Amino acid sequence: MGPAETGDCPGRACADRRTPEMKNCLQPPGNPPDWRIAMATDECRQNLARFCDMALADRQLHQRLCATVDVESFAALAVHLGRDQGCEFSVEDVQTAIRERRRAWLERHL
Numbered sequence: 001m002g003p004a005e006t007g008d009c010p011g012r013a014c015a016d017r018r019t020p021e022m023k024n025c026l027q028p029p030g031n032p033p034d035w036r037i038a039m040a041t042d043e044c045r046q047n048l049a050r051f052c053d054m055a056l057a058d059r060q061l062h063q064r065l066c067a068t069v070d071v072e073s074f075a076a077l078a079v080h081l082g083r084d085q086g087c088e089f090s091v092e093d094v095q096t097a098i099r100e101r102r103r104a105w106l107e108r109h110l
Helices: 020-025 042-057 059-066 071-084 091-109
Strands: none
Touching: 042 059, 042 071, 042 091, 059 071, 071 091
């Protein structure tokens, strides 16, 4: 049983079964927010960034996101929960942010 199932979901790497890009998508980067720059519009970028900040601060919201098992379900749930929090962005915005974050990680570590 992973951390998400036990309720011990840490803020940085949720569940062992999640892909590296899913583990890192909510992680605030140590440098300028390069993963946020890649999104299509400023408003969507700001909304997604604000939602990510909310998810990092709200344990229950974060755990719901950690419970997803793949990128598609993670992105769909993020859009749904984001709307509930007044943050409008699309599945494509989330997927783009994940891809950009993954690319930045790969460039730093390979």
